[in-house]
Amino acid sequence: MGTPRFDPTHSLEFNFDRGTVKLGGQSERVLVPADVLASLLKGADADTRKDFAHRLGTEVGRRVSERIDGTASIPTVVEHLGGELALIGLGSLAFERWGRALVVTVMGSPLRGEGDELLAGILEGALQRAFGRVSAVVPIQRDDSLVRLLVVSKGTAERVRGWLASGVSFGDALARLNGAGGSS
Amino acid sequence: MTPREQIVRLEGLLDRITKNATRPRAPRTSVKPATAPFVAAAPEPVVEATPAPAPVAVERAPSAVPAPPPPSAAPVPPRVEAAAQSSSVPPWKPEPASTVQARPSTIPPEELSEDDLIDVTTVPPPEPAAAAAASAPEVEIEEPPASSSRSKVAESLDQAIASAAAQVDEREVPIHTPPPESGPQEAVLPAGIEAPRAPDLDDLEPAVARPASLGPTPEQLGETIELEGSESPDIEIEVAGLPTPEPARERPPEELEVTLPRAEMPSGTYDVDEEPAPVISASEVGVPEITLRPAIEGPEITHVVRVSEKAPEHFSELLDASLAL
Numbered sequence: 388m389g390t391p392r393f394d395p396t397h398s399l400e401f402n403f404d405r406g407t408v409k410l411g412g413q414s415e416r417v418l419v420p421a422d423v424l425a426s427l428l429k430g431a432d433a434d435t436r437k438d439f440a441h442r443l444g445t446e447v448g449r450r451v452s453e454r455i456d457g458t459a460s461i462p463t464v465v466e467h468l469g470g471e472l473a474l475i476g477l478g479s480l481a482f483e484r485w486g487r488a489l490v491v492t493v494m495g496s497p498l499r500g501e502g503d504e505l506l507a508g509i510l511e512g513a514l515q516r517a518f519g520r521v522s523a524v525v526p527i528q529r530d531d532s533l534v535r536l537l538v539v540s541k542g543t544a545e546r547v548r549g550w551l552a553s554g555v556s557f558g559d560a561l562a563r564l565n566g567a568g569g570s571s
Numbered sequence: 572m573t574p575r576e577q578i579v580r581l582e583g584l585l586d587r588i589t590k591n592a593t594r595p596r597a598p599r600t601s602v603k604p605a606t607a608p609f610v611a612a613a614p615e616p617v618v619e620a621t622p623a624p625a626p627v628a629v630e631r632a633p634s635a636v637p638a639p640p641p642p643s644a645a646p647v648p649p650r651v652e653a654a655a656q657s658s659s660v661p662p663w664k665p666e667p668a669s670t671v672q673a674r675p676s677t678i679p680p681e682e683l684s685e686d687d688l689i690d691v692t693t694v695p696p697p698e699p700a701a702a703a704a705a706s707a708p709e710v711e712i713e714e715p716p717a718s719s720s721r722s723k724v725a726e727s728l729d730q731a732i733a734s735a736a737a738q739v740d741e742r743e744v745p746i747h748t749p750p751p752e753s754g755p756q757e758a759v760l761p762a763g764i765e766a767p768r769a770p771d772l773d774d775l776e777p778a779v780a781r782p783a784s785l786g787p788t789p790e791q792l793g794e795t796i797e798l799e800g801s802e803s804p805d806i807e808i809e810v811a812g813l814p815t816p817e818p819a820r821e822r823p824p825e826e827l828e829v830t831l832p833r834a835e836m837p838s839g840t841y842d843v844d845e846e847p848a849p850v851i852s853a854s855e856v857g858v859p860e861i862t863l864r865p866a867i868e869g870p871e872i873t874h875v876v877r878v879s880e881k882a883p884e885h886f887s888e889l890l891d892a893s894l895a896l
Contacts, residue, residue, distance in 0.1 A: 457887040464886035482889070484882065489893030520890055538893045564896045 390463045391454050393470035410474060411450060421476075421497030429501060440508020447471045447509060448516025457518050468513060477506060486565035489538040491524070496534065503534050510536060527557035539564070 399416075400409045408416040428436050451467045459467070461482055469480030478496035482489065491510055496502050507524040514522050523544035528535040535557065537547060543564065550560045883889040 458885050459887075461883065461886045461889055484889060487892040488896055489889050514890065518887055518890055520887075520894060522890070522894055538890065539896050540894050543896050567896075 390459055393454070393466045395470055395474060398474055421502075425498045425501045428498075428505060436504060437508050440505045441512040443475070443505075444509035444512020444514075445516045446512075447475070448513035448518075451513065451517040455517075464517075468517070471513075472509070477502070477509065483535070485561045488561050488564050490527070490561070491536045491538060492533055493536065494533045500529055500534075503529060503536070506534065507536055510538070514538070525551075527551060527560060537561070 398411045400412060401407075402409070408418060410416050428439070431439070447468070450471050451464070455463050455467050461484075465480060465482050472478065472480045472493070476497065478493045481492045481494070483492055484490070493506050496506060498505055503526040507526055510524045511522055514520050514524075521541075522538050523541045525537045525539065525544045525547050526534055527537045527547065537544075537557075537560075539547060547560050547564070550563065551557065555563075883892060
């Protein structure tokens with residue numbers, strides 16, 4: 388059986404009478420402005436932000452796992468993970484493979500640079516809920532509308548953050564990862 | 572007057588003296604006037620370097636020639652000395668028991684003339700002293716110089732012996748001059764005169780030939796007067812000179828101020844056997860020695876390591892690969 392396609396039909400339900408919004412017929416959702424949400428996240432501590440992000444990503448990964456599993460292909464994952472992320476209004480997701488390194492790109496996030504840490508947390512949660520892998524997502528590059536997020540282990544994430552802080556470009560960092568990863 | 576002429580005249584004089592000694596003599600009153608003109612004419616001092624213990628007797632060898640008086644010569648005949656000295660010399664009389672050979676009575680006595688009085692001195696006299704002595708009308712007893720050893724002529728043999736002994740005491744022994752032995756002495760011949768040959772015993776008659784152990788005959792000795800041994804104490808000769816230096820003691824090597832390093836000694840930093848480093852002159856340092864890298868051939872220097880292009884089949888593979896980095 389093939390892998391179902393992501394169908395967002397009647398995923399979002401507005402009950403105008405009751406004044407509730409639900410996503411895929413489950414818990415109710417609140418429509419909040421993005422900048423207000425960004426400013427709220429900016430005033431919260433790191434743990435709160437991380438916890439908020441992980442809980443959103445876990446919800447996203449639950450709905451992905453209902454339709455696909457670990458044997459899904461990369462495009463399937465991209466289709467389904469990206470669709471869910473789109474339904475919450477956090478942009479459009481894609482994958483990039485840089486050697487052996489997995490880089491997730493998110494384009495059009497309303498939270499812009501202040502929302503990169505939120506996105507990193509959501510992906511960590513989703514990958515953990517959907518594929519059972521504990522990972523660390525590190526924003527490695529940000530332009531006006533696109534952000535690249537590297538998916539590595541927690542230790543590697545610290546080294547990459549160090550490289551990036553010393554001025555190493557994300558490409559060199561990825562090259563280093565691939566070289567070190569090749570000699571080992 | 573050459574030395575040879577002097578010798579000849581001395582020989583003649585000696586012969587005459589010998590002849591006269593055997594004859595009885597008249598009082599020697601004529602001696603004084605004979606000596607006076609001599610003294611007045613040329614009272615030259617007789618310089619004698621070596622003192623003679625027997626100045627009185629005149630040794631007579633068969634052909635002995637008394638040496639003219641250079642300073643280092645043998646003693647001068649006392650007869651000549653007497654002529655040069657004062658006129659108060661007592662007449663000489665031979666001792667009856669002496670070994671002096673008596674003069675034959677048939678031979679008339681010979682008077683000494685002025686010609687016989689020869690000047691035996693060869694040393695030029697000092698001019699002031701000579702002039703003063705010549706001008707002195709009186710005959711004065713000249714004191715012998717310190718280096719001379721003249722003695723007055725004794726009237727008798729006893730006086731001669733006593734004077735000889737006294738001279739030994741009085742005479743100042745010069746330094747570096749060993750005292751002569753008493754007794755007969757060998758005359759030192761002057762230069763140019765050959766020593767008389769010893770008589771060949773084989774030619775002599777058996778009556779004359781004597782064993783050598785008995786000594787010479789009275790005829791050979793002639794008027795030799797044996798003198799008694801000197802009663803004076805032995806003359807101590809002070810040999811002046813530097814004390815005998817001690818032999819230089821070799822300094823042991825360890826006493827040197829600076830001990831030179833030896834080859835066997837651990838020098839530490841210096842090895843005498845080690846050849847010194849060759850000195851390179853500035854002219855030799857012209858072109859440096861260049862060493863180039865060798866050419867490398869063959870091996871592939873470039874090796875590209877490519878990442879595997881096979882995409883992961885499943886997303887989980889990609890996720891796992893990324894997490895493995």
